Amino acid sequence: MKRDGTVQWLSFFSKWGVLIAIGLLVGIFALLLPAFLSPSNVISILRSISIVTVIAIGLTIALAVNGLDLSIGSTATLASSLIVSFFVWYNLPFGLSFALALVLSLSVALVNVLLIVKFRIPDLVATLSTMFIFEGIAMTYTGGGSISEGMPRLDGTPTYGKIPALLKTLGQVPAIILIMFAAVIVVHFLLQHTKYGRLMYATGGNMEAARLAGIPVNRYRTLAYVLSSFFAALGGILIAARIGSAQVNAGAGYLMPAVAAAFIGFSFAGQGKPNAIGTFAGAVLIGVLENGLVMMSVPYYSMNIVKGSILALALASTYWHQRP
Amino acid sequence: MAHVLSVHDLSLAFPGVQALSGVDAEFRTGEVHAVVGANGAGKSTLMKVLSGVYAHHTGEIRLDGRPVRIARPADARELGIDIVYQEVDTALVPSLSVAENIALDWLTHGAGSRSPWVSWRAVHALAKRALSTLGVEIDVRRPVHSLTLAEKQLVLIARSIVEKRRFLILDEPTAALSRQETKELFRVIRELVRRDQLGVLFISHRIPELYEIGDRITIMRDGQVVASTRMQEIAPDAIVQAMLGKALSPSRMPRGTKPTSAQAPHVEIRNLTDRFGKFHDVSLYAHRGEVVGIAGLVGAGKTELCRAMIGARPIARGTMAVGGQAVALRSPSEAIRKGIALIPEERRKEGLWIEESVAHNLTIAALDALSVFGVVRPREVERQSDRMAKTLSIKTPHVGQRVAFLSGGNQQKVVIGKWLMRGADVYLFDEPTKGVDVGAKQEILQLIRRLADEGHVILYATSEFSELLQVADRIYVLYAGNVVKEMSTAEATEASLLYHATGGV
Numbered sequence: 024m025k026r027d028g029t030v031q032w033l034s035f036f037s038k039w040g041v042l043i044a045i046g047l048l049v050g051i052f053a054l055l056l057p058a059f060l061s062p063s064n065v066i067s068i069l070r071s072i073s074i075v076t077v078i079a080i081g082l083t084i085a086l087a088v089n090g091l092d093l094s095i096g097s098t099a100t101l102a103s104s105l106i107v108s109f110f111v112w113y114n115l116p117f118g119l120s121f122a123l124a125l126v127l128s129l130s131v132a133l134v135n136v137l138l139i140v141k142f143r144i145p146d147l148v149a150t151l152s153t154m155f156i157f158e159g160i161a162m163t164y165t166g167g168g169s170i171s172e173g174m175p176r177l178d179g180t181p182t183y184g185k186i187p188a189l190l191k192t193l194g195q196v197p198a199i200i201l202i203m204f205a206a207v208i209v210v211h212f213l214l215q216h217t218k219y220g221r222l223m224y225a226t227g228g229n230m231e232a233a234r235l236a237g238i239p240v241n242r243y244r245t246l247a248y249v250l251s252s253f254f255a256a257l258g259g260i261l262i263a264a265r266i267g268s269a270q271v272n273a274g275a276g277y278l279m280p281a282v283a284a285a286f287i288g289f290s291f292a293g294q295g296k297p298n299a300i301g302t303f304a305g306a307v308l309i310g311v312l313e314n315g316l317v318m319m320s321v322p323y324y325s326m327n328i329v330k331g332s333i334l335a336l337a338l339a340s341t342y343w344h345q346r347p
Numbered sequence: 348m349a350h351v352l353s354v355h356d357l358s359l360a361f362p363g364v365q366a367l368s369g370v371d372a373e374f375r376t377g378e379v380h381a382v383v384g385a386n387g388a389g390k391s392t393l394m395k396v397l398s399g400v401y402a403h404h405t406g407e408i409r410l411d412g413r414p415v416r417i418a419r420p421a422d423a424r425e426l427g428i429d430i431v432y433q434e435v436d437t438a439l440v441p442s443l444s445v446a447e448n449i450a451l452d453w454l455t456h457g458a459g460s461r462s463p464w465v466s467w468r469a470v471h472a473l474a475k476r477a478l479s480t481l482g483v484e485i486d487v488r489r490p491v492h493s494l495t496l497a498e499k500q501l502v503l504i505a506r507s508i509v510e511k512r513r514f515l516i517l518d519e520p521t522a523a524l525s526r527q528e529t530k531e532l533f534r535v536i537r538e539l540v541r542r543d544q545l546g547v548l549f550i551s552h553r554i555p556e557l558y559e560i561g562d563r564i565t566i567m568r569d570g571q572v573v574a575s576t577r578m579q580e581i582a583p584d585a586i587v588q589a590m591l592g593k594a595l596s597p598s599r600m601p602r603g604t605k606p607t608s609a610q611a612p613h614v615e616i617r618n619l620t621d622r623f624g625k626f627h628d629v630s631l632y633a634h635r636g637e638v639v640g641i642a643g644l645v646g647a648g649k650t651e652l653c654r655a656m657i658g659a660r661p662i663a664r665g666t667m668a669v670g671g672q673a674v675a676l677r678s679p680s681e682a683i684r685k686g687i688a689l690i691p692e693e694r695r696k697e698g699l700w701i702e703e704s705v706a707h708n709l710t711i712a713a714l715d716a717l718s719v720f721g722v723v724r725p726r727e728v729e730r731q732s733d734r735m736a737k738t739l740s741i742k743t744p745h746v747g748q749r750v751a752f753l754s755g756g757n758q759q760k761v762v763i764g765k766w767l768m769r770g771a772d773v774y775l776f777d778e779p780t781k782g783v784d785v786g787a788k789q790e791i792l793q794l795i796r797r798l799a800d801e802g803h804v805i806l807y808a809t810s811e812f813s814e815l816l817q818v819a820d821r822i823y824v825l826y827a828g829n830v831v832k833e834m835s836t837a838e839a840t841e842a843s844l845l846y847h848a849t850g851g852v
Binding site: 217238 | 701714725
């Protein structure tokens with residue numbers, strides 16, 4: 024009986040651990056820091072996690088088909104470089120730039136699919152190589168430097184293009200937070216309530232069974248990688264909107280927090296698989312922790328110790344009680 | 348001098364099963380001793396006792412009359428007894444070379460383990476010596492994953508004779524080998540027996556080949572030795588008789604609808620040939636309302652044939668038509684659109700999502716009908732799953748239960764239910780009663796009969812021949828990838844099926 028009790032406690036913790044951790048952290052920070060729960064700080068936390076969440080949401084879809092996508096950081100970099108260059112170098116209108124940046128960034132997905140689905144390279148190493156390839160392509164495209172308003176082109180000719188106010192608005196509160204919520208809700212709906220989501224989970228859960236059940240598994244895997252790249256590109260555009268320029272390797276820093284958020288979200292509500300709400304909760308956990316620690320004057324360079332430890336804890340709670 | 352390995356009054360029980368009861372047997376060096384028996388007769392268990400896998404037996408093992416204790420595989424090797432299992436891949440390291448695989452035991456606990464350095468010259472010399480003892484030519488630098496199954500077997504035999512051996516146990520070594528490869532293996536075995544006075548214990552389902560290679564034969568049934576004699580003193584039909592004992596006569600489930608001879612067959616397969624050589628020129632047909640059995644032993648090519656019939660395995664040539672229309676066997680999704688569904692042998696690996704609910708598993712192939720504009724209707728999913736669970740009497744508290752918690756029989760019903768939910772025309776069953784208890788087995792057989800009576804086509808592949816006698820209308824017998832016999836169930840007996848499935852000599 025005692026054993027049963029322990030098991031129940033453990034399963035309760037692994038189910039709701041993320042929420043409990045968020046609650047505990049919020050409680051502690053609120054006690055120590057009076058300004059922590061002020062509306063402006065809450066909004067600031069949400070804003071700070073919005074880009075990570077959008078990128079992590081895409082990764083969640085890749086994880087749903089049991090794929091891993093490490094190229095999302097490079098995809099974000101590529102999208103941010105493209106959209107800023109379209110404005111500054113080519114003076115293209117907003118809608119066209121936005122659409123072109125998204126569509127061109129999906130080329131990452133095409134290469135990923137080619138390597139993973141066609142050549143059957145394990146996802147981890149396949150996307151590791153596309154991560155390098157597209158990081159290099161983005162850098163080569165920008166000549167190894169950043170792009171901002173008024174900066175001359177690579178060949179030295181002056182530029183007159185402006186970054187439209189609309190893009191900058193997308194990077195501000197409330198737009199950026201609304202985009203984040205929209206992404207979470209749309210993907211939650213896709214994965215939980217549509218046929219396509221079910222079949223993606225079925226593919227990820229048991230690919231052989233899915234294939235023998237007549238599910239076109241390669242089609243769903245392709246779709247998942249395309250969506251993963253799509254949200255990474257959207258995240259990249261938000262990065263450009265936020266900082267108003269294209270910076271070298273701007274997306275690279277979002278890879279690890281996005282991976283962490285998605286994995287922390289696995290155990291959310293006992294699902295034991297990647298899910299949109301869980302990913303959001305994971306991002307909130309990381310955001311709360313980061314914000315509170317910054318306010319407590321923990322130096323930024325020590326932050327990764329804490330973030331990494333949280334990820335390790337979350338993974339332990341997901342995998343620990345799993346037995347074959 | 349010849350050595351004698353003998354067991355006396357050997358018994359071994361597992362929870363709920365008496366695997367061996369009072370076995371007496373004697374094996375000599377310098378001979379090939381065939382050990383045969385039907386599924387579950389205890390032959391593999393006996394071999395595992397002799398090789399030190401199971402130590403919790405009663406009774407005695409003696410070597411040259413002296414009692415010996417074999418509690419671990421290392422004890423067996425110490426006495427000069429080694430085993431090569433049928434699943435060769437579990438014993439090999441695929442990424443390492445032939446030489447390293449042959450020298451593996453030598454490197455880990457043989458003479459080669461005494462130094463921290465690996466002498467590649469010694470390893471290669473050792474491997475070459477072992478292979479040349481067998482009279483086999485394999486480049487010792489090749490990685491093992493590039494070898495054929497037959498070559499892998501020879502590598503394992505080479506490994507086990509690196510050390511001086513008295514007895515070598517081969518567990519169904521020929522099950523997956525071609526005729527040519529089998530000949531080569533037999534040549535190697537004869538060589539070892541004649542020249543090195545090795546004693547070979549040889550397990551096989553193929554009776555004709557036993558006459559080629561065996562000196563003596565021991566026949567087991569229900570955990571006991573029922574006969575042991577010199578090979579030439581027993582006829583093939585006597586072997587089959589002894590394996591089966593008094594045949595159980597299960598109650599026939601007669602065909603519901605009478606065949607109308609005018610009708611063309613609904614399913615027609617012509618000259619279907621596997622790209623990897625596991626079956627050749629298989630031609631068969633099946634009418635609506637018919638249960639057509641595909642009888643064959645392990646390794647006969649049943650599973651490969653079933654997978655090819657839904658496009659999950661590439662074919663070299665041949666055609667399949669359903670309802671007069673050709674089916675391009677390119678992918679399972681295409682086959683299923685044509686109404687062909689497979690209930691696979693490895694149900695947990697290939698048919699189920701163990702961690703998901705019963706409802707999820709039942710509806711996964713039928714989501715089109717259960718969703719509106721791509722949005723799944725959860726109430727409908729639950730309603731339909733409930734209905735299906737009742738129809739098939741799946742024992743589960745509710746359809747939200749995870750499939751992992753269900754018994755084997757109920758899991759199998761879920762796999763079948765998945766297809767009933769979607770609706771198919773042709774159902775392929777591959778060993779559907781494997782790991783299923785007796786009660787559920789009868790239910791599944793009745794379900795299969797009912798499906799046929801409703802006008803579906805059933806192809807039923809199994810090595811449990813008694814089930815075919817119960818439920819099938821017509822039976823094809825598969826042996827080494829070829830259809831060797833077609834007969835109506837009325838003229839079939841378990842003995843005749845076994846006779847043809849073992850090569851029919």
